[in-house]
Amino acid sequence: MIKAIKGTRDILPPATKVWNFVEEVSRRVLHCYNYQEIRTPIFEETALFARGVGEETDIVSKEMYTWQDRDGSSLTLRPENTAPVIRAFLEHRLDQRPGLQKLFYIGPMFRRERPQKGRYRQFFQIGAEAIGSESPALDAEVIEMVVEILTQSGLQGFQLIINSVGCPQCRPRFVAMLKEKIEQVASQLCADCRRRSVTNPLRVLDCKVPADQPLIETLPSILDHLCQDCRSHFTWVRKFLEDRDIRYQVQGRLVRGLDYYMRTTFEIVHGALGAQNSVVGGGRYDGLAEALGSKVPAPGIGFSIGEDRLVLSLEECRPELARQTLDLLVAPLGESALSHSTLLARELRRQGLCVEIAFDAKLKRALELANKLGARHALIVGDNEIQAGVYALKDMATGQQLNVTRDSLADKILYGKH
């Protein structure tokens, strides 16, 4: 048998209801903040990611699905969508449009990693990018918005972590100093840290090996070495968050894996997820447009929600979201009742009700089915009912049954529906 390939999966009903739910909530909130949807291709020129995300990052150096097209060009399934959105922004000169460009996307990304809980080779992101301002007020608004999406989804117990990773003015100076400090104590650190002290010293700060912690705490924090502009920017972001009563934790060791981040970075974590506990990652990327070869700057900030992970968390704390719902199951008794029922069902469906007909079931089976499908009501349509012009409408929860005329049917069914 042919099966879905490693790291990909089928999302079946009723789980799809949870997916639709988070997408609906996201779209609603994004709309209120005046974000508009953008759809970019699922594959791009490889150079876009190499330059945008960074040649040395794990994503680019070992996780991309890259192949050579028939004309010899190198193409890649998108591993993330910020670089493609900025590419589209520049290509279509969206900087010429009035005001900030606020764009959002929902779609699959691809990274060839070893799958585990909350990590898949094809995974879905709900992301937003606000392009055209360096203002810390925008940072706070973006963070507020994603917190709003999670809250309105009903997610409980998530935690916001923020940091500033500096800018091309101050970060290189800090990294050089950090590297020097690490080298002094390198012999006492784990093998990974010794490797990282050369490839990416900032990552050493993020080491989780318990034995290394005491030493790591003695290392300097970037927050103490930001330049004047970055320091003030970060102070403002924090103030704006506090004005909104948004709880956050500053973690000087929060490092994002993508090269384009500068100044504000943030992450939202949730406990129900296992090791891959980050539901949202985001940050500011003021230099990205230039890195892609643009002469016009496009400072911006964005985030992406790991939709798979959000769904995973919600399935734990809101299991009711995945329950199937059916307004009415019609049970026709006999052939004449069947044709009558089909017309009746169409009428009710046109009024927006979710209706199923038990085509070939005896009444007993039909009611059993109504029960299994979670129908809120069952409607018995037999010769008696057709003649009398009143149907027997049964409330499946209470077992109460009452006679209802055709005209008042929809109202009776809708009554009490939340």
Next chain:
RNA sequence: GUGGCUAUAGCUCAGCCGGUAGAGCGCUGGAUUGUGGUUCCAGAUGUCGUGGGUUCGAAUCCCACUAGCCACCCCA
């Protein structure tokens, strides 16, 4: 890329020291000619992940492979 665990019915799993399969749930039908959720009865479904080895005999022991899960790494 590295490590650990697992692989038996549609699902969750039992099957101890080797004697060629079982439970619960689900599904189908019945106990009622037009009344479900509880109960009772009956039924169907398995190359025991794949390949090899040990043995008179392997779901069970050994090896390899494959797949899944979890973790490292990294990230959404």
